[in-house]
Amino acid sequence: MNDLSSIEAPLPKGVNDFLPETADQITYIASRIHRVFQLWGFRRIITPLLEYEDVLALAMGEELRSKTFRFEDRQSGRLLAIPPDITPQVARIVATRMKGLPLPHRIYYNGKVLRQTESASGKSREIFQSGVELFGLDSPEADAEMVAMAVEVLQELGFEGFKIDLGQVDFYRGILEEADLSANGARRLREAIAKKEVSALSAILEGERIPDRVKEEIALLPRLFGGPEVLTAAAKVQSSDRAKRALDNLRQVISILEIHGLSQHLTIDLGEIRGLDYHSGITFEGFVPGVGEAVCSGGRYDELTANYGFPCPATGFAFNIMTLLGALSQRPEVQASRSRDFLIFNQKEDRREALEVAAQLRKLGYTCARDIIKRDLDSSLAYARTMNIRTILVIGAAECAEDEAYLVRVSDRAGRAIKKELLLEKGLPNLEPEGENHG
Structure with missing residues:
Protein backbone atom coordinates (compact mmCIF):
# COMPACT_ATOMS: atom_id res chain seq x y z
CA MET A 1 0.00 0.00 0.00
CA PHE A 162 -0.43 53.55 -10.11
CA LYS A 163 2.86 54.69 -11.60
CA ILE A 164 5.01 53.71 -14.58
CA ASP A 165 8.73 54.20 -13.91
CA LEU A 166 10.59 55.03 -17.13
CA GLY A 167 14.30 54.39 -17.55
CA GLN A 168 16.85 54.36 -20.35
CA VAL A 169 19.63 51.77 -20.02
CA ASP A 170 21.74 53.47 -22.70
CA PHE A 171 22.03 56.53 -20.46
CA TYR A 172 23.79 54.46 -17.81
CA ARG A 173 25.86 52.58 -20.38
CA GLY A 174 26.94 55.82 -22.04
CA ILE A 175 28.28 57.15 -18.75
CA LEU A 176 29.88 53.82 -17.87
CA GLU A 177 31.79 53.72 -21.18
CA GLU A 178 33.76 56.75 -20.07
CA ALA A 179 34.55 55.25 -16.66
CA ASP A 180 36.66 52.34 -17.95
CA LEU A 181 35.94 50.33 -14.79
CA SER A 182 37.37 46.96 -13.85
CA ALA A 183 34.93 44.03 -14.27
CA ASN A 184 34.55 43.70 -10.52
CA GLY A 185 34.08 47.45 -10.12
CA ALA A 186 31.41 47.55 -12.82
CA ARG A 187 29.51 44.69 -11.16
CA ARG A 188 29.64 46.30 -7.69
CA LEU A 189 28.73 49.67 -9.17
CA ARG A 190 25.68 48.24 -10.89
CA GLU A 191 24.50 46.57 -7.68
CA ALA A 192 24.90 49.77 -5.65
CA ILE A 193 23.05 51.89 -8.22
CA ALA A 194 20.25 49.33 -8.55
CA LYS A 195 19.75 49.35 -4.77
CA LYS A 196 20.23 53.14 -4.60
CA GLU A 197 22.91 52.69 -1.92
CA VAL A 198 24.59 56.10 -2.09
CA SER A 199 27.25 55.42 0.55
CA ALA A 200 28.28 52.12 -1.06
CA LEU A 201 28.42 53.84 -4.44
CA SER A 202 30.72 56.57 -3.08
CA ALA A 203 33.06 53.95 -1.60
CA ILE A 204 33.29 52.10 -4.93
CA LEU A 205 34.01 55.29 -6.86
CA GLU A 206 36.77 56.24 -4.42
CA GLY A 207 38.47 52.92 -5.07
CA GLU A 208 38.41 53.21 -8.88
CA ARG A 209 40.56 55.33 -11.17
CA ILE A 210 37.84 57.36 -12.80
CA PRO A 211 37.93 61.01 -13.97
CA ASP A 212 36.28 63.29 -11.41
CA ARG A 213 33.75 64.49 -13.97
CA VAL A 214 32.59 60.91 -14.62
CA LYS A 215 32.51 60.20 -10.87
CA GLU A 216 30.10 63.09 -10.46
CA GLU A 217 27.87 61.76 -13.24
CA ILE A 218 27.78 58.24 -11.76
CA ALA A 219 27.24 59.50 -8.20
CA LEU A 220 24.19 61.42 -9.38
CA LEU A 221 22.44 58.36 -10.89
CA PRO A 222 20.56 57.18 -7.77
CA ARG A 223 19.17 60.71 -7.36
CA LEU A 224 17.87 61.02 -10.92
CA PHE A 225 14.34 60.03 -9.98
CA GLY A 226 11.14 62.05 -10.23
CA GLY A 227 9.31 64.14 -12.81
CA PRO A 228 10.40 66.08 -15.94
CA GLU A 229 12.98 67.98 -13.88
CA VAL A 230 15.08 64.79 -13.89
CA LEU A 231 15.77 65.23 -17.59
CA THR A 232 16.97 68.77 -17.02
CA ALA A 233 19.26 67.70 -14.18
CA ALA A 234 20.67 64.80 -16.21
CA ALA A 235 21.35 67.01 -19.23
CA LYS A 236 23.47 69.36 -17.11
CA VAL A 237 25.91 66.69 -15.87
CA GLN A 238 26.35 64.13 -18.65
CA SER A 239 28.75 64.59 -21.55
CA SER A 240 28.70 61.21 -23.33
CA ASP A 241 27.17 61.26 -26.82
CA ARG A 242 25.52 57.92 -26.12
CA ALA A 243 23.96 59.26 -22.92
CA LYS A 244 22.79 62.39 -24.74
CA ARG A 245 21.07 60.29 -27.41
CA ALA A 246 19.42 58.23 -24.68
CA LEU A 247 18.04 61.35 -23.00
CA ASP A 248 16.73 62.68 -26.31
CA ASN A 249 15.01 59.33 -26.98
CA LEU A 250 13.40 59.41 -23.54
CA ARG A 251 12.14 62.96 -24.14
CA GLN A 252 10.51 61.88 -27.41
CA VAL A 253 8.77 58.93 -25.76
CA ILE A 254 7.47 61.12 -22.95
CA SER A 255 6.17 63.71 -25.43
CA ILE A 256 4.16 61.00 -27.22
CA LEU A 257 2.80 59.72 -23.90
CA GLU A 258 1.66 63.28 -23.21
CA ILE A 259 -0.41 63.06 -26.41
CA HIS A 260 -1.92 59.86 -24.99
CA GLY A 261 -2.81 61.89 -21.89
CA LEU A 262 -0.74 59.72 -19.54
CA SER A 263 1.68 62.19 -17.96
CA GLN A 264 0.12 61.84 -14.52
CA HIS A 265 1.09 58.15 -14.42
CA LEU A 266 4.78 58.65 -15.28
CA THR A 267 7.94 58.91 -13.21
CA ILE A 268 11.49 58.99 -14.54
CA ASP A 269 14.24 56.87 -13.00
CA LEU A 270 17.60 57.11 -14.78
CA GLY A 271 19.18 55.09 -11.98
CA GLU A 272 16.95 52.13 -12.81
CA ILE A 273 19.29 49.60 -14.42
CA ARG A 274 17.74 46.36 -13.26
CA GLY A 275 16.41 45.42 -16.70
CA LEU A 276 17.31 42.07 -18.22
CA ASP A 277 20.63 41.86 -20.02
CA TYR A 278 19.02 42.00 -23.45
CA HIS A 279 17.42 45.44 -22.99
CA SER A 280 18.92 48.17 -25.17
CA GLY A 281 16.98 51.41 -24.68
CA ILE A 282 13.77 52.50 -22.99
CA THR A 283 12.78 50.31 -20.03
CA PHE A 284 9.82 50.62 -17.69
CA GLU A 285 8.15 49.05 -14.68
CA GLY A 286 4.57 49.40 -13.42
CA PHE A 287 3.81 49.77 -9.71
CA VAL A 288 0.42 49.77 -7.98
CA PRO A 289 -0.38 50.95 -4.44
CA GLY A 290 0.20 48.40 -1.71
CA SER A 339 -18.86 32.11 -8.91
CA ARG A 340 -21.17 30.09 -11.11
CA ASP A 341 -24.80 30.90 -11.92
CA PHE A 342 -27.07 27.87 -11.51
CA LEU A 343 -27.28 24.46 -9.89
CA ILE A 344 -30.30 22.49 -11.16
CA PHE A 345 -32.09 20.60 -8.37
CA ASN A 346 -34.61 18.15 -9.80
CA GLN A 347 -37.49 16.89 -7.63
CA LYS A 348 -39.19 15.04 -10.47
CA GLU A 349 -38.64 11.39 -11.31
CA ASP A 350 -38.17 12.26 -14.98
CA ARG A 351 -34.85 14.03 -15.69
CA ARG A 352 -35.84 15.28 -19.16
CA GLU A 353 -37.09 18.72 -18.09
CA ALA A 354 -34.07 19.35 -15.86
CA LEU A 355 -31.67 18.55 -18.72
CA GLU A 356 -33.62 20.71 -21.19
CA VAL A 357 -33.74 23.69 -18.79
CA ALA A 358 -30.00 23.39 -18.14
CA ALA A 359 -29.26 23.31 -21.87
CA GLN A 360 -31.41 26.39 -22.54
CA LEU A 361 -29.81 28.39 -19.72
CA ARG A 362 -26.38 27.62 -21.14
CA LYS A 363 -27.54 28.91 -24.54
CA LEU A 364 -28.45 32.17 -22.79
CA GLY A 365 -24.87 32.41 -21.51
CA TYR A 366 -25.36 31.25 -17.92
CA THR A 367 -23.16 28.66 -16.28
CA CYS A 368 -25.33 25.76 -15.23
CA ALA A 369 -24.55 22.46 -13.49
CA ARG A 370 -26.90 19.55 -12.72
CA ASP A 371 -27.00 18.24 -9.17
CA ILE A 372 -27.08 14.61 -10.26
CA ILE A 373 -26.56 13.21 -6.76
CA LYS A 374 -29.83 12.35 -4.99
CA ARG A 375 -29.97 14.43 -1.80
CA ASP A 376 -32.18 16.91 0.01
CA LEU A 377 -32.29 20.63 -0.77
CA ASP A 378 -30.34 21.59 2.36
CA SER A 379 -27.45 19.37 1.26
CA SER A 380 -27.54 20.83 -2.23
CA LEU A 381 -27.49 24.36 -0.77
CA ALA A 382 -24.43 23.49 1.30
CA TYR A 383 -22.74 22.07 -1.81
CA ALA A 384 -23.62 25.17 -3.88
CA ARG A 385 -22.22 27.46 -1.18
CA THR A 386 -18.94 25.55 -1.13
CA MET A 387 -18.72 25.61 -4.93
CA ASN A 388 -19.55 29.36 -5.19
CA ILE A 389 -22.78 28.73 -7.09
CA ARG A 390 -25.13 31.68 -6.71
CA THR A 391 -28.57 30.17 -7.41
CA ILE A 392 -30.32 26.82 -7.10
CA LEU A 393 -33.10 26.26 -9.62
CA VAL A 394 -35.60 23.71 -8.31
CA ILE A 395 -37.59 21.78 -10.91
CA GLY A 396 -40.84 20.24 -9.61
CA ALA A 397 -40.98 22.18 -6.34
CA ALA A 398 -44.17 21.76 -4.32
CA GLU A 399 -44.46 25.56 -4.02
CA CYS A 400 -44.77 26.01 -7.79
CA ALA A 401 -47.36 25.57 -10.50
CA GLU A 402 -46.49 23.32 -13.42
CA ASP A 403 -45.37 26.29 -15.55
CA GLU A 404 -43.08 27.61 -12.80
CA ALA A 405 -39.68 26.82 -11.32
CA TYR A 406 -38.38 27.80 -7.89
CA LEU A 407 -35.28 29.94 -7.45
CA VAL A 408 -33.25 29.86 -4.25
CA ARG A 409 -30.49 32.43 -3.69
CA VAL A 410 -27.70 30.47 -2.06
CA SER A 411 -26.25 33.36 -0.03
CA ASP A 412 -29.36 33.84 2.14
CA ARG A 413 -31.73 31.00 1.08
CA ALA A 414 -34.28 33.56 -0.18
CA GLY A 415 -36.64 31.89 -2.65
CA ARG A 416 -39.26 32.82 -5.20
CA ALA A 417 -41.21 31.23 -8.01
CA ILE A 418 -40.63 32.30 -11.62
CA LYS A 419 -42.39 31.46 -14.88
CA LYS A 420 -40.29 28.96 -16.81
CA GLU A 421 -41.08 30.67 -20.10
CA LEU A 422 -39.77 34.02 -18.82
CA LEU A 423 -36.66 32.44 -17.35
CA LEU A 424 -35.78 30.47 -20.48
CA GLU A 425 -36.41 33.37 -22.85
CA LYS A 426 -34.79 36.26 -21.01
CA GLY A 427 -32.90 34.82 -18.05
CA LEU A 428 -32.96 36.67 -14.75
CA PRO A 429 -32.96 40.48 -14.66
CA ASN A 430 -30.73 40.49 -11.55
CA LEU A 431 -28.44 37.65 -12.59
CA GLU A 432 -26.26 38.50 -15.56
CA PRO A 433 -24.59 35.70 -17.56
CA GLU A 434 -20.96 34.91 -16.76
CA GLY A 435 -19.91 36.18 -20.21
CA GLU A 436 -16.15 36.76 -20.53
CA ASN A 437 -15.34 36.28 -16.86
CA HIS A 438 -14.12 32.80 -17.65
CA GLY A 439 -12.81 33.47 -21.15
Missing part, protein backbone atom coordinates in the same frame (compact mmCIF):
# COMPACT_ATOMS: atom_id res chain seq x y z
CA ASN A 2 1.04 3.59 -0.56
CA ASP A 3 2.27 5.54 2.45
CA LEU A 4 -0.14 8.50 2.41
CA SER A 5 2.12 10.53 4.67
CA SER A 6 4.69 10.66 1.86
CA ILE A 7 2.31 12.62 -0.39
CA GLU A 8 1.25 15.28 2.12
CA ALA A 9 3.65 17.64 0.30
CA PRO A 10 3.79 16.17 -3.22
CA LEU A 11 5.30 19.21 -4.96
CA PRO A 12 8.84 20.57 -5.08
CA LYS A 13 9.45 23.88 -3.34
CA GLY A 14 8.56 26.94 -5.39
CA VAL A 15 5.65 25.49 -7.39
CA ASN A 16 1.95 25.33 -6.57
CA ASP A 17 -1.37 23.71 -7.31
CA PHE A 18 -4.10 26.24 -8.03
CA LEU A 19 -7.58 25.11 -7.04
CA PRO A 20 -10.64 26.21 -9.04
CA GLU A 21 -11.31 29.43 -7.09
CA THR A 22 -7.78 30.76 -7.61
CA ALA A 23 -7.62 29.43 -11.16
CA ASP A 24 -10.83 31.32 -11.97
CA GLN A 25 -9.31 34.55 -10.67
CA ILE A 26 -6.11 34.01 -12.68
CA THR A 27 -8.20 33.37 -15.79
CA TYR A 28 -10.28 36.49 -15.18
CA ILE A 29 -7.19 38.72 -14.85
CA ALA A 30 -5.54 37.20 -17.92
CA SER A 31 -8.72 37.61 -19.99
CA ARG A 32 -8.87 41.33 -19.16
CA ILE A 33 -5.22 41.76 -20.16
CA HIS A 34 -5.70 39.84 -23.40
CA ARG A 35 -8.69 41.96 -24.33
CA VAL A 36 -6.57 45.11 -24.24
CA PHE A 37 -3.81 43.43 -26.27
CA GLN A 38 -6.33 42.38 -28.90
CA LEU A 39 -7.86 45.87 -29.08
CA TRP A 40 -4.39 47.23 -29.93
CA GLY A 41 -4.11 44.80 -32.84
CA PHE A 42 -1.89 42.11 -31.29
CA ARG A 43 -2.20 38.44 -32.22
CA ARG A 44 -1.57 35.52 -29.89
CA ILE A 45 1.32 33.10 -30.16
CA ILE A 46 1.84 29.91 -28.12
CA THR A 47 5.42 28.95 -27.31
CA PRO A 48 6.73 25.47 -26.46
CA LEU A 49 7.48 24.27 -22.95
CA LEU A 50 10.91 22.94 -23.98
CA GLU A 51 13.73 24.38 -26.08
CA TYR A 52 17.21 23.20 -26.97
CA GLU A 53 19.38 24.88 -24.39
CA ASP A 54 22.07 26.06 -26.82
CA VAL A 55 19.44 27.62 -29.11
CA LEU A 56 17.57 29.38 -26.30
CA ALA A 57 20.83 30.59 -24.75
CA LEU A 58 21.57 32.66 -27.88
CA ALA A 59 18.91 35.16 -26.77
CA MET A 60 19.54 35.11 -23.02
CA GLY A 61 22.03 37.06 -20.97
CA GLU A 62 23.98 35.60 -18.08
CA GLU A 63 21.24 36.53 -15.61
CA LEU A 64 18.62 34.37 -17.33
CA ARG A 65 21.02 31.55 -18.15
CA SER A 66 21.86 31.22 -14.47
CA LYS A 67 18.17 30.71 -13.67
CA THR A 68 17.41 28.12 -16.37
CA PHE A 69 16.36 24.53 -15.64
CA ARG A 70 18.36 22.15 -17.85
CA PHE A 71 18.34 18.40 -18.43
CA GLU A 72 19.44 15.91 -21.07
CA ASP A 73 17.10 14.77 -23.84
CA ARG A 74 17.22 10.96 -23.99
CA GLN A 75 16.03 11.02 -27.60
CA SER A 76 18.63 13.37 -29.07
CA GLY A 77 21.31 13.47 -26.41
CA ARG A 78 21.17 17.26 -26.51
CA LEU A 79 20.63 19.52 -23.53
CA LEU A 80 17.07 20.79 -23.13
CA ALA A 81 15.90 23.85 -21.22
CA ILE A 82 12.63 24.97 -19.68
CA PRO A 83 12.41 28.65 -20.69
CA PRO A 84 12.86 31.16 -17.83
CA ASP A 85 11.35 33.93 -19.97
CA ILE A 86 9.08 33.98 -23.02
CA THR A 87 10.60 36.96 -24.87
CA PRO A 88 13.68 35.00 -26.10
CA GLN A 89 11.34 32.32 -27.42
CA VAL A 90 9.26 34.84 -29.34
CA ALA A 91 12.45 36.39 -30.73
CA ARG A 92 13.52 32.97 -32.02
CA ILE A 93 10.12 32.33 -33.61
CA VAL A 94 10.03 35.73 -35.33
CA ALA A 95 13.60 35.37 -36.61
CA THR A 96 13.27 31.80 -37.88
CA ARG A 97 9.58 31.23 -38.63
CA MET A 98 8.18 34.67 -39.51
CA LYS A 99 11.07 36.48 -41.18
CA GLY A 100 9.43 36.30 -44.60
CA LEU A 101 6.29 38.09 -43.43
CA PRO A 102 5.85 41.87 -43.64
CA LEU A 103 6.77 43.92 -40.58
CA PRO A 104 5.79 44.96 -37.99
CA HIS A 105 4.76 41.90 -35.99
CA ARG A 106 2.40 42.56 -33.09
CA ILE A 107 2.40 39.46 -30.90
CA TYR A 108 1.00 38.66 -27.47
CA TYR A 109 1.37 35.56 -25.32
CA ASN A 110 0.27 34.00 -22.07
CA GLY A 111 2.26 31.29 -20.37
CA LYS A 112 4.19 29.98 -17.43
CA VAL A 113 7.98 29.94 -17.12
CA LEU A 114 10.30 28.40 -14.54
CA ARG A 115 13.29 30.06 -12.91
CA GLN A 116 15.82 28.68 -10.49
CA THR A 117 15.66 30.49 -7.14
CA GLU A 118 17.66 30.32 -3.95
CA SER A 119 16.15 27.64 -1.69
CA ALA A 120 15.89 30.04 1.25
CA SER A 121 14.38 32.93 -0.73
CA GLY A 122 10.80 31.72 -0.50
CA LYS A 123 10.14 32.94 -4.05
CA SER A 124 8.08 30.98 -6.50
CA ARG A 125 9.92 29.24 -9.31
CA GLU A 126 6.84 29.63 -11.48
CA ILE A 127 6.09 32.94 -13.16
CA PHE A 128 2.81 33.48 -15.01
CA GLN A 129 3.55 35.92 -17.81
CA SER A 130 1.11 37.72 -20.07
CA GLY A 131 2.88 40.06 -22.45
CA VAL A 132 3.33 41.62 -25.86
CA GLU A 133 6.22 42.00 -28.30
CA LEU A 134 6.38 44.51 -31.14
CA PHE A 135 8.96 43.71 -33.84
CA GLY A 136 10.10 45.89 -36.71
CA LEU A 137 9.70 49.43 -35.39
CA ASP A 138 12.69 51.48 -34.24
CA SER A 139 10.55 54.36 -33.12
CA PRO A 140 9.77 56.31 -29.93
CA GLU A 141 6.10 55.84 -30.80
CA ALA A 142 6.52 52.07 -30.54
CA ASP A 143 8.06 52.43 -27.08
CA ALA A 144 5.26 54.78 -26.06
CA GLU A 145 2.71 52.27 -27.34
CA MET A 146 4.01 49.68 -24.88
CA VAL A 147 3.67 52.08 -21.95
CA ALA A 148 0.22 53.21 -23.07
CA MET A 149 -0.97 49.60 -23.27
CA ALA A 150 0.35 48.88 -19.78
CA VAL A 151 -1.55 51.89 -18.44
CA GLU A 152 -4.72 50.80 -20.23
CA VAL A 153 -4.50 47.32 -18.73
CA LEU A 154 -4.05 48.70 -15.21
CA GLN A 155 -7.04 50.97 -15.74
CA GLU A 156 -9.06 48.04 -17.11
CA LEU A 157 -8.25 46.09 -13.94
CA GLY A 158 -9.51 48.97 -11.80
CA PHE A 159 -6.25 50.28 -10.36
CA GLU A 160 -5.88 53.90 -9.30
CA GLY A 161 -2.82 55.83 -8.20
CA VAL A 291 2.45 46.10 -3.74
CA GLY A 292 6.19 46.21 -3.17
CA GLU A 293 7.25 44.78 -6.52
CA ALA A 294 6.53 45.64 -10.12
CA VAL A 295 3.38 44.18 -11.65
CA CYS A 296 4.76 44.64 -15.17
CA SER A 297 8.11 45.38 -16.77
CA GLY A 298 9.70 45.57 -20.18
CA GLY A 299 11.51 47.71 -22.67
CA ARG A 300 13.44 47.83 -25.93
CA TYR A 301 15.71 44.97 -27.03
CA ASP A 302 16.96 45.69 -30.55
CA GLU A 303 19.75 43.09 -30.66
CA LEU A 304 17.84 39.96 -29.66
CA THR A 305 16.62 38.58 -33.01
CA ALA A 306 20.06 39.21 -34.58
CA ASN A 307 21.29 36.27 -32.51
CA TYR A 308 19.17 34.12 -34.83
CA GLY A 309 20.36 35.81 -38.02
CA PHE A 310 17.51 38.30 -38.38
CA PRO A 311 18.38 41.82 -37.16
CA CYS A 312 15.14 43.54 -36.19
CA PRO A 313 14.30 46.30 -33.70
CA ALA A 314 11.87 45.26 -31.01
CA THR A 315 10.18 46.32 -27.82
CA GLY A 316 7.76 44.64 -25.41
CA PHE A 317 6.68 44.04 -21.85
CA ALA A 318 4.94 41.47 -19.67
CA PHE A 319 2.65 41.38 -16.67
CA ASN A 320 3.32 39.09 -13.72
CA ILE A 321 -0.12 37.56 -13.22
CA MET A 322 0.51 36.30 -9.70
CA THR A 323 1.66 39.72 -8.52
CA LEU A 324 -1.53 41.20 -9.98
CA LEU A 325 -3.56 38.49 -8.25
CA GLY A 326 -2.08 39.44 -4.91
CA ALA A 327 -3.26 43.01 -5.44
CA LEU A 328 -6.67 42.17 -6.91
CA SER A 329 -7.90 38.97 -5.26
CA GLN A 330 -10.27 40.77 -2.86
CA ARG A 331 -11.79 43.07 -5.48
CA PRO A 332 -15.54 42.35 -5.90
CA GLU A 333 -15.28 41.81 -9.65
CA VAL A 334 -12.40 39.35 -9.21
CA GLN A 335 -14.18 37.57 -6.37
CA ALA A 336 -17.24 37.34 -8.62
CA SER A 337 -15.20 35.54 -11.27
CA ARG A 338 -15.07 32.55 -8.92
